[in-house]
Amino acid sequence: MQRIGVFVCHCGTNIAATVDVKAVAEALGHEPGVVISQDYQYMCSESGQYLIKDAVKEHSLTGIVVCSCSPRMHENTFRKAAAAAGLNPYLVEIANIREQCSWIHKEIATATEKAIILGRAAVAKVHLNAPLTAGESPVVKRALVIGGGIAGIQTALDIAEAGFEVDIVEKEPTIGGKMAQIDKTFPTLDCAACILTPKMVECAQNDKITIHSFSEIADVKGFVGNFTVTIKKKARFVDETKCTGCGLCTEKCPMKKVPNEFNMGLDNRTAVYIPFAQAVPKVAAIDPDYCLMLKNGKCGVCSKVCSVGAIDYKQTDKFVEEKYGAIVVATGFNPIKIDKYEEFAYNQSPDVVTSLELERLMNAAGPNGGTLLRPSDKKHPHTIVFVQCVGSRCDDENGKPYCSKICCMYTAKHAMLIREKYPDTEVYVFYIDVRTPGKNFDEFYRRAVEQYGVHYIKGMVGKVTPKSDGKLDVQAADLLANEQLHIDADMVVLAAAIEPDKSARPLATMLTTQMDTNDFFTEAHPKLRPVESATAGIFLSGACQGPKDIPETVAQASAAAAKAIGLLCKNSITCNPCVASSDELMCNGCSSCEKVCPYGAITYIDKEFRMPDKTTRIRRVASVNPAVCQGCGACTVACPSGAMDLSGFSNSQIMAEVDAICK
Amino acid sequence: MQEAMIKRAKELLADGTVDRVMGWKKGEFSYDHTPAVFTSAQELDENFVCDDFTSANLSKYLVKETVRDGKILAFLKPCDTYSFNQLVKEYRIDREKVYVIGIPGGPKLDIEKIRAKGITGILNIRNENYTLKIETIYGVSEMPFYEAIGVKCESCKSKKHVVYDELIGEDGEVLDSNRFDMVEKLENMTSQERYDFWRSELSKCIRCNACRTVCPACTCEKCVFENPDSGIENKAAADSFEENMFHIIRAFHVAGRCTDCGECSRVCPENIPLHLLNRKFIKDINSLYGTYQAGENTTDKAPLNEYKMDDCEASIVHERGAE
């Protein structure tokens, strides 16, 4: 027999002004199973909680209903109070008579009537509440960072610093990511490589960090604290353990016409290559698409010149399986392809470049050794036009609806650097708005305009036309002057929108994390949980969550690391006890539930059963891993036999609520 | 046909490929054949039958049969193969334990259609060039073959066997059937007309559960309607609501899994056109989520177990044409 206590909160006058709390307490006192029903000024106060604790003991309560504010506010408070009095915390139900009653209704009579009905529903539900015990699941004290850009590097370093082992999986032959390609950083104009490469080296040297370069995630199983990840180590045809990074092979390789992706294809590399001088790990890789030995079986020069015998043409993709407690996603971004913007003549003229290409053109390690020359004729450009928002804040299908955030600042940086180095070069920037929120950002932009004389023109570039004299005719509108402009430019630089890396989407599916419509990972809460995904144990670092500049990326990387460290510090984690479970005797083994589970929490097992007709039979039945299940309930509806039910929100509980409301 | 089937069954029994044969057994009259398991050549010779009245879908029996040891031969009509595949997909049938011989499909006849013509005292039925010569105690009656075919065969969706180990006779094609015509007709009625239609049909329901127990998609270990803990258990419709609920929930539970085999309507003692409920779901699924045929293969995800991000909203129901 249930012994239920009902506690009706006045919430000062928040509830009591529109709901007759005494009448509610009185009415609910007559409900079957209710042994005590009282009202109180503030149930969430210390003394309010004592009221509950005392009642639990005095009346040997088996269930508690608190009619108060939203359970999203104080459900935990009252659960803790119950637990403190020795009652299972999951025997508490809240009737939301503030947000969903007193605050929205004005008439006392009808509001009171509704409050009573909501209270009855909670009483009806609590009759069927079962004591639940949160399970525990051990935590593997090792983290995985997916992506080895500045975000991944920072996260890995922080986690390692805290004393935990951490693996970086990077799909390129080296870590470093986009930041390694950048020349200078805003708003300080310090050298990107100078601040990045020490961190890369630190990663390589830290004995807590393992770098899986030229590797990808092939599969993710498991759940918070206990992920099993299959890493695909792509064949690089060079034995990582032997290669010393001397570079002799790259010098001798006869195949020298491979577009160099590190320099955005602006120059060439060899078929066996080390992406750049400071690469970590500094190990060569052979590009099988170009290697003459791998393609035709004729060459083998690199193998001959390698003194340590690191070249291995027979290498194949390898799969390794590792266990992790936490996973940090740091897959970063890419500039969008801008081929579709025909008006900018990107495909027609080599002198129309993207901003990232400009970074390489200006970089000392770039194709021109740091001297800015036009790609077409290697001449010094005298007029450069920058076009902002190419594909950003864009409604059409070629672009992205969001602001890429970093373009305004890096364009100011580029403009400033050019003006600084080549004062005879005129720089025009066409913009929609200039967005400079950030420490020292607006000052930086103003310096570009005021001190360096960069021509900022509010307006859109309509068309770029290559002319016969090698110049580019830039046709644009100046919105402030309300006139059409033609500029004879030597170069046009497009601030291409940035988008999440293409590898993110399949990864999100493997991780069962959410993505928004732009394929950025969705954080658990946009304000309060910005570095966690909604999937427990998966954290977000850097631009995979949204466009970010370097300082923001690093801040988020450290934040994600802190969250991961918080998880790894625990020996075990408490699981949500409101999870699904299957009544094996009713389970058909049809796999419907498994197919709708977003977490892979359901597996099927063959189990021997003693059947009602006294025979034994091996049956295929669903088995829910309570540590993985997050309690959404999708499976409960997919299951036709009703074998699958959800603790805390069981079929019978919800139907009891329906009945009570419709009474 | 029947001879060829018996011959092949005997061979497969003799060479040890199978130890049982699932087929139909001759009845008391010329039309009341019963699904049965045969274990010997003698039984097959004496009782095995396959004719215009062997319309029962044998697939569901294989759920029970494949729990047993040994391998069973099953004769499956094209429509039955869809049910079979669906059950394999849902792990209800162990494919390894069945040797499937595909046999040509119907149209099969329904004795009730003959009785509905007022023909009674039936002693023998012969099909002569698609005219049925029905010998009765009261003399010989005649009726066109096609007027006596069962509801499930009236709009055959496919003559193709989607799974088999061997075929007897030719395989056919997926047909361009008119099976959604009646659903469409109902859709074009007013809400009140539809309500009246279904009330008059469903109020006939005696809750014998024949539709459920015969349905190859209804193989739950325990049906929610029999489970006191489900909250909706009920044995008889004590109110018109319960008549509606049983059929809505049943149709929903088999939505995306129903192969449209038509057994529900075949067995309904009250001739309620239950298949229309299933077809409504199939029609909606086809038009809203892309053509899907349950049981066509064992790999496609069921439409209710998957989604597309740009699926239509539920409000499409409100936006549809006829009131």
Added chain:
Amino acid sequence: MQVNNNNEFQPLIVAFCCNWCSYAGADLSGTNRLNYPTNVKIIRVPCSCRVNPMFILRAFQRGADGVILCGCHPGDCHYTSGNYFTRRRMTLLFSMLDFLGIERDRTRVEWVSAAEGAKFAATMNEFTEAVRKLGPNRRLEDLRCRKQ
């Protein structure tokens, strides 16, 4: 169904709300003091995909005149994909109810985020009025449960 003192029909609306968005959206409309009728009674579920068609039929059986299901906007499901399943299930269920001649406007799915307090209130106002116009649920009620 309820009848108030003026003998005016008061529809009973059962609203199933996802804990992560619509329930919070309902809270927000409370916080912002945005009115909607007392006819609406909310049942909290972890995700809209927890709502079994049985619950909806049950509500009608017991005397509800309208049932509305609120979840996260597509793409925003706390559990990644729950509301996508909800969408298919409810589309088919509602279509079936319509097929059986049950008035379409008694059922609805609406996506309301935690930030959309105003939308929640507006939706409830609108839905309640739509159901009020239809009058009491007679086609899918259980006479044994009718209030005397």
Added chain:
Amino acid sequence: MLRKITAAKLDQLFEAISGKQTLYIPTDREDGAAEFRKYESGMKLSNALNTVRSAKDFFFPQTENLVAFKMEGKKIEVKDIRKECEDFVIFGVRACDARSFDILDKVYLVDPVDSFYKNRRDHGTVVTMACTRPAETCFCTAFGINPTMPGGDVTAFPVGDGFFFMANTEKGEKFLADIDDLLEDGDLSRLADVQENTRNILKKLPLANLSTDSFGGDKLNELFNSDKWAGLSESCIGCGTCTFVCPTCQCYDIKDFNTGDGIVRFRCWDSCMYSDFTQMAHGNPRVSQLERFRQRFMHKLVYIPANNNGEFGCVGCGRCLQKCPISMNIVKVMKALEVK
């Protein structure tokens, strides 16, 4: 001296009866099947041999409320919801269904009397209809039923251009007296011819020679332990069709329905073919379909005769032969178990 109504006056007769009490007649539905319906003007008497559902529904309906409990807070009030049944007439009951009432009476009218059933029996007048065109599925004669003399309160004998009526009970006499002004005298020799013709047809029915010799209350052990049950029950899908169309199946389950503010306790037909039949707290004594299947036929052919001086629990109406989804039925069972 039997009185007769001409076919032309049948509508008048129905109007007259239904003017005084509720009248149920078998009538054809759109799908060609017949069912008993409450008479309304213009409704035509079906020519079908039998209705899909039997006439037992009138005395033993599929669901029947027994008692209600009204709950208010913690208070529970017991409400007697029983209503006195109004007088009614069932017209056109066949001999098989008429006999089924005798079988049900032996269950429900013996001590302890089922007062719900008795109430309906007391208020119902049964007008039977003699058979003239039996079907191949008929085997009532195997159970000693004479379809040309079907019994009931009044018997109607069709004779082509009308019906002769014969009262069998006091209730029947009153019934006929009330409608006497519609009746007339007729040529009784025609009735004798019709009956003779029917008797000849009965002899030619395919199941005319179905023997009950192997069954009865004294055959319990050999039948119960027969090894034939496994083969017979193997194809049974466990639905309740045979039970629910059967005029003599009499099992029911009692259930509570929670209306929200109270409980309605009602009974509803149960079927021994269902897996939860005789489910008890400890479990179920019949765990396999074989046992459940056997129960149905043992009940009709052994247990009922054992308790009722050898009278069988089947009336040979043939409904289960027509309606079983997989065409397994009592005739097949009897033939399989027959000791030759």
